[in-house]
Ligand SMILES: Nc1ccn([C@@H]2O[C@H](COP(=O)(O)OP(=O)(O)OP(=O)(O)O)[C@@H](O)[C@H]2O)c(=O)n1
């Protein structure tokens with residue numbers, strides 16, 4: 056499976072002076088955690104990292120230090136996430152029929168979620184990882200800040216990534232979006248606006264998008280929990296083997 060990783064943002068909400076994906080999380084850059092999960096995925100065999108020219112040397116160094124077995128291609132980012140993904144689509148090998156698109160900022164993604172999406176997209180035209188919302192969501196009139204509607208929560212899902220698509224269809228939707236001037240925050244919206252079906256795949260509660268400093272602290276907590284659990288499992292295995 057082909058994977059495109061949009062990693063060309065500026066990290067404004069992180070209050071970072073540089074691309075937030077270069078910030079350290081525990082002992083390595085944020086983007087390194089995302090790449091390690093892609094490396095551990097059984098289904099992903101090709102990785103495209105979409106980044107700004109000023110970040111290229113840093114990203115190349117990070118990839119080199121990870122000693123990945125899978126090929127990593129660097130693709131020029133755009134002014135928006137939508138533009139970056141468009142550039143990524145142009146850079147896919149001609150033989151790519153389906154693609155997963157995953158935010159570099161969603162660095163806690165598990166290999167299992169990559170693999171579930173990679174297998175599921177073989178049976179559909181478009182899908183997204185998503186989780187049911189936990190809060191009651193309100194639609195608010197921006198001028199008055201008054202609530203105008205409260206959608207039925209059981210129909211509301213928080214979109215995550217990976218998002219997966221048939222390449223040719225997604226390319227057509229991106230082309231139409233550029234022609235129509237659509238400005239979207241995820242690729243599924245382009246599919247929806249082209250009246251194409253997008254399947255929901257159960258995401259992961261821990262698959263948060265590291266956007267603000269609080270998210271970075273949450274990500275560190277989650278990673279520490281995972282590492283402690285892995286250590287416990289290793290110790291249990293050793294204890295079982297040495298009985
Ligand atoms: N022009 C852009 C903007 C964003 N992204 C990527 O899209 C993902 C989701 O974007 P977001 O979390 O908004 O990242 P930033 O745009 O960096 O954050 P901000 O909006 O706070 O500046 C990130 O992995 C980001 O690197 C991208 O590839 N190209």
Ligand SMILES: C[C@](O)(CO)[C@H](O)COP(=O)(O)O
Pocket residue numbers: 136158213214215216240241242264266
């Ligand atoms: C694609 C996405 O992660 C789905 O929730 C989200 O739309 C990205 O938004 P951002 O503003 O580019 O972070």
